[in-house]
Amino acid sequence: MTADVSPYDALLLVSFGGPEKPEDVVPFLENVTRGRGIPRERLEEVGEHYFLFGGRSPINDQNREFLAALREDLAGAGIDLPVYWGNRNWDPYLTDTVRQMAADGVRRAACFVTSAYSSYSSCRQYRENLFAAADAVDGGVENAPVLDKLRHYFNHPGFVEPAVDATLAALAELPDDVRDGAHLAFVTHSIPISMAEGSGPEGDGYVTQHESIAREVTERVRQETGRRHRQALVYCSRSGAPHIPWLEPDVNDHLEQLHADGVPAVVMVPIGFVSDHMEVVYDLDTEAMATAEKLGLPAARAATAGVDPRFVAAVRDLLLERAAVERGEDVARAAVGDLPACWDRCAVGCCPNPRADRPALAGA
Numbered sequence: 567m568t569a570d571v572s573p574y575d576a577l578l579l580v581s582f583g584g585p586e587k588p589e590d591v592v593p594f595l596e597n598v599t600r601g602r603g604i605p606r607e608r609l610e611e612v613g614e615h616y617f618l619f620g621g622r623s624p625i626n627d628q629n630r631e632f633l634a635a636l637r638e639d640l641a642g643a644g645i646d647l648p649v650y651w652g653n654r655n656w657d658p659y660l661t662d663t664v665r666q667m668a669a670d671g672v673r674r675a676a677c678f679v680t681s682a683y684s685s686y687s688s689c690r691q692y693r694e695n696l697f698a699a700a701d702a703v704d705g706g707v708e709n710a711p712v713l714d715k716l717r718h719y720f721n722h723p724g725f726v727e728p729a730v731d732a733t734l735a736a737l738a739e740l741p742d743d744v745r746d747g748a749h750l751a752f753v754t755h756s757i758p759i760s761m762a763e764g765s766g767p768e769g770d771g772y773v774t775q776h777e778s779i780a781r782e783v784t785e786r787v788r789q790e791t792g793r794r795h796r797q798a799l800v801y802c803s804r805s806g807a808p809h810i811p812w813l814e815p816d817v818n819d820h821l822e823q824l825h826a827d828g829v830p831a832v833v834m835v836p837i838g839f840v841s842d843h844m845e846v847v848y849d850l851d852t853e854a855m856a857t858a859e860k861l862g863l864p865a866a867r868a869a870t871a872g873v874d875p876r877f878v879a880a881v882r883d884l885l886l887e888r889a890a891v892e893r894g895e896d897v898a899r900a901a902v903g904d905l906p907a908c909w910d911r912c913a914v915g916c917c918p919n920p921r922a923d924r925p926a927l928a929g930a
């Protein structure tokens with residue numbers, strides 16, 4: 567593949583956003599949960615997670631690092647392309663960034679979202695955010711840059727290989743006498759079951775995609791260690807009203823169960839997340855680690871992809887792949903595991919909005 571990025575003249579990093587100081591926490595939570603029926607007690611509890619870390623989420627700094635790494639990677643490959651960054655829930659907001667892109671004369675940008683899987687929250691909602699940002703440009707969507715969302719990358723080798731190495735490193739942290747019997751707990755964000763059922767073009771995409779990668783990482787770990795560790799997909803960060811069912815088991819309940827079953831140790835592998843943001847440093851490193859400690863269950867947590875050079879290079883690969891597709895060329899799409907590489911444009915009914923039909927970009 568050549569380093570031809572045409573028809574793109576910019577890359578846009580799209581992320582969730584997070585608060586940076588204590589005064590930001592409540593307005594940030596209001597942005598996230600506007601119109602979503604999250605109980606007040608849950609918001610107060612989550613606010614406390616942020617206050618425990620000084621009112622500052624790590625996510626924006628992680629995106630700044632990722633941006634710097636991306637720019638370096640592109641420059642190193644001889645690609646001269648401006649890289650922008652915009653968030654759904656906090657400054658820099660996508661609407662401001664897309665306005666700036668329009669003012670800078672950007673015509674067509676490839677968008678990389680810091681969320682690897684299908685679901686309303688992790689895909690269509692970002693597509694709605696992209697539409698709203700384009701629509702907020704003077705003159706509306708017609709005058710805004712064309713925004714193409716790059717395909718899901720949960721099964722891109724640049725995302726999976728760092729997870730394998732991180733799992734091996736976490737296993738190595740466990741005491742020698744419990745390592746071989748350790749279970750792997752692959753962790754991702756819980757979502758409402760109705761949202762999970764509607765995810766992806768055929769439904770159940772969220773769980774199916776995670777399960778595929780959990781199996782692939784487990785198999786690659788076996789190839790390295792000669793051990794087939796038992797594994798399960800479990801969930802963190804359940805929100806919403808208690809009467810609405812969300813994906814289970816919760817990681818803490820899972821740890822209790824492992825302990826009750828006599829499992830000697832566990833490695834938590836947060837395959838649902840691309841960096842060590844609040845869900846990871848609070849829900850796993852703080853809360854789930856406390857559960858493991860209380861149980862006397864040796865536990866280690868695998869690192870997320872973060873700025874691993876292979877993950878950063880995966881963004882370049884996805885950009886060049888999509889650019890070639892848009893130029894009408896044949897491309898080989900990198901993918902590992904038992905699912906094929908994902909589609910470029912989401913199907914019409916993919917990951918429906920549970921509340922309202924809002925316009926979204928980057929669909930068929």
Ligand SMILES: CC1=C(CCC(=O)O)c2cc3nc(cc4[nH]c(cc5[nH]c(cc1n2)c(C)c5CCC(=O)O)c(CCC(=O)O)c4C)C(CCC(=O)O)=C3C
Binds near residue numbers: 598625685756806
């Ligand atoms: C699938 C998924 C991902 C992974 C994909 C992706 O990355 O997009 C994700 C990531 C994140 N979620 C984050 C934070 C929050 N998520 C919330 C609430 C919710 N998340 C949901 C789903 C997801 N969330 C859902 C269905 C809700 C209920 C409300 C709604 O229907 O939207 C709430 C409200 C309080 C609460 O109820 O927990 C907060 C504060 C942060 C920032 C962390 C930081 O600050 O470091 C990140 C990266």
Ligand SMILES: [Fe+2]
Binds near residue numbers: 755803
């Ligand atoms: Fe979330």
